[in-house]
Amino acid sequence: MSGVRASKVIDVADVAAQVEDGMTVAVGGFINSGHPMAVVRQLIKDGRRDLTIVGAASAGLETDLLIAAGVASHVITPYIGAEGFAGIGPAFRKAAQDGSIDVFELDEAHFYAGLRASAQRVPYNPWRAGLGTDLPVINPRLKQYRDPINGELLIAVPAIDIDVCLLHAAVSDIYGNVQHNGTRYGDIAMYNAADKTFVSVEKIVSPEQIRADPLRTSIPGATGVIRAPFGSHPYSADGYYVPDAAHIQGYLAAATTWLKSDDRSELDAYLDEYIVGPADHADYLERVGIRTLLSLNEF
Template identity: 80%
Template sequence: MGGETVSDVRASRIVEVEEAAAAVKDGMTIAIGGFINSGHPMAIVRQLIKDGRKDLTVVGAASSGLETDLLIAAGVASHVISPYVGAEGFAGIGPAFRKAGQDGLIDIFELDEAHFYAGLRASAQRVPYNPWKAGVGTDLPKVNPWLKEYRDPINDELLIAVPAINIDVAFLHAAVSDIYGNVQHNGTRYGDISMYNAATKTYVSVEKVVSPERIKADPLRTSIPGATGIIRAPYGSHPYSADGYYVPDAEHINTYLAAATSWLKTGDRAELDAYIAEFITGPADHADYLERIGIRALLSLNEF
């Protein structure tokens, strides 16, 4: 086209899951989006485990699910920042989270949901902390010395300084994106947006890549405007749900829970390591993982 140069052409942000996971180095802080049993970037989570990442600080959602539990079980996470790790309707608390916490295998940053979002907001604003009233007069600052009580110099009232939760790489899962990284969620998105704002880089796996025209047709639905990279990953949140596409795979979730609970109760990792070998380190790629789950099992998860 007349007058157009290479620099004028927008570059596609579509990447493979291996490239997204390669942005993480040992010791980094990562965030995993979603909410309890929905919307977790599981294709990326499994790749991080396959890559043998270690000593990561994992920022879960305000209500994390078993995706965080799995990263603990696989030895990827050494620090966890989340108000809750569990599986609503399946398990009150993640068994690996409980086991590792009790045994001192991980450091847990104790905070409530208000503190969690205050910390993300501080990071997004590029300030060292965010003042907050929640928790004043409780033992939270004693349990977590990173939460500092101080006197507000304006009104002389007691507040808590919540340190910024700085994220190197955020990993999210959403419904659709165009090739330029403009992402649109179905359902819950607030936590994912907060992670994106606090992160240096953000990679999003999506159920489907759509045309830029479709994104432009309803721009108010765009939740992440320009992710670092987009991964094509149909059923990319399995065994958890993706709003508008499929529901949680209860049978598979319970398979993981049984394996992790065996480690919690007996100290024997045999069942847990067998699960990891079968469904994480064993499959060659995401498609191979889906083949191991089976087409009939996947089709049975249709939401409508």
Template identity: 30%
Template sequence: MPTDKRLSLTEAIARYVHDGQTMALEGFGHLVPNAAAHEIIRQGFTGLTLARMSGDTLIDQLLAAGCVKKLIASFVANSSAGSLHELRRRIEHQDPEPLEFEEYSMGGMVARYAAGAARLPFAPIRSCTGSDLVALNPMIKSVTDPYGGGRIHVVPALNPDVSIIHAQRADRAGNIQAWGMLGIQQEVAFAGGSVIVTVEEIVADDVVRSDPNRTIVPSHVVDAVVVCPRGAHPAPVQGYYDRDDHFQREWSERARDAAALREWIDRHIRGTADHDGFLAGLGADYWNRLAVGERLSAPVDYGRRR
């Protein structure tokens, strides 16, 4: 009988997240674990170092809630919708307090996670050559290529205390299946000390076994699997719902006002008991405009012994 790793989101965050940890919350424009970030805010964790390859509303919310003291990231903006104004207040004006920011290229972040997943001390990278990042970030170093290629930059492995990702589905044991734009989900999971995965649905074991190539993270890597429908919103989930561009654009305007941003967090996150409460606050009809049509992939015959 497979080990059942199902927990509620409240239980998973309470069990594996602690003040002062380094935490990865990853998903590259797709499969972003926003519901998990909200639960971190509800439970009031502080002093966190947040690793996030690309910036989005999740960063603004965790900063405004007082959860994060340091950010490790590359691209930082509200995608095509505008700026992350809480982040800008911290970096440009130290308001309400300074934020330690360790910056890499996107390739640098990928290399750090990949090295962490492989349990290597560092990874070589070419994309820093000629970049100001080398001068800005002392963690990017230069070494001699032992195979005669001259000098090359390296970045340190990133092994978060806890890695949190989102995916489409899993079985009860935590075999995680995803499709569409996968980003760095697999490497982040393998690099983490503890691994929490939120999913749109838990499916029967036979569903996962019927299509094993969709399993991007095997159960032995996962500590907790959480059924969390619409847990990536406002990011999209392929096959489930579209990106909420309206929310993203609205956020860029809301976050200009620090007080309004904190009032929104108090009402919609701290003022709700859980993710279901957050969704209820959006309204039953909210999801109609984010609905997606069906587009099935062609079947695959894996074959079997006779």
């Protein structure tokens, strides 16, 4: 029947199928919180390669994991780490030191300037930050130029154009109207810069619940939404659960062994157990264990 709105609920495998080798993919969240891990794991399981990963302004180990699994060949983010767990992602450090990934060196101001340029559909964003530093030397893609209006020296930050944006949030209705809990600024900037945006959520709720508080809607009409309880595990989801410290430390130990000794056996065992082995997101959660999941209380 004409005029009927179509549901935008989609499963993890179909979202991952939207990502092709060589694409630029943004992965939302912030350090140890709010990452779309169900989709991240599927990209690794599907064997994606040569992706440019746009991490958050402060990216977490989700980006490190994509590097460790050989999915990412280029990285655009000011930082990859894990706050109290690790100052810097071990796989990121190893790949950067070995020269096996291309790192787009920039600070947080440049990062948001590049996303803003893409959102505005212009080739670059003029910015003052970084003048007088070595940033334009280290990263020649940051171009110094004279402003044609007043002759002022500025930096042209190239647009960060995103093919597919992957986010995790609290809730959405079936029509892709998404509402975050907590921090969402970076996710919104990525969404505005992307051609397509898919959001995994802890719950699908009624359109009436979304309409009851429309100012909370952060993504008004995602390309698709994924029903994924515990979809950010082992990282936190504001209002639902805290990071799984033991799981994160297990990954870090395996990746750090690779960094220090070039021995991938522990890392590959982690990938086999939690990414390659599980048939789907539900199978992954079963491997983590219901007691572990229920223990991740915020209060």
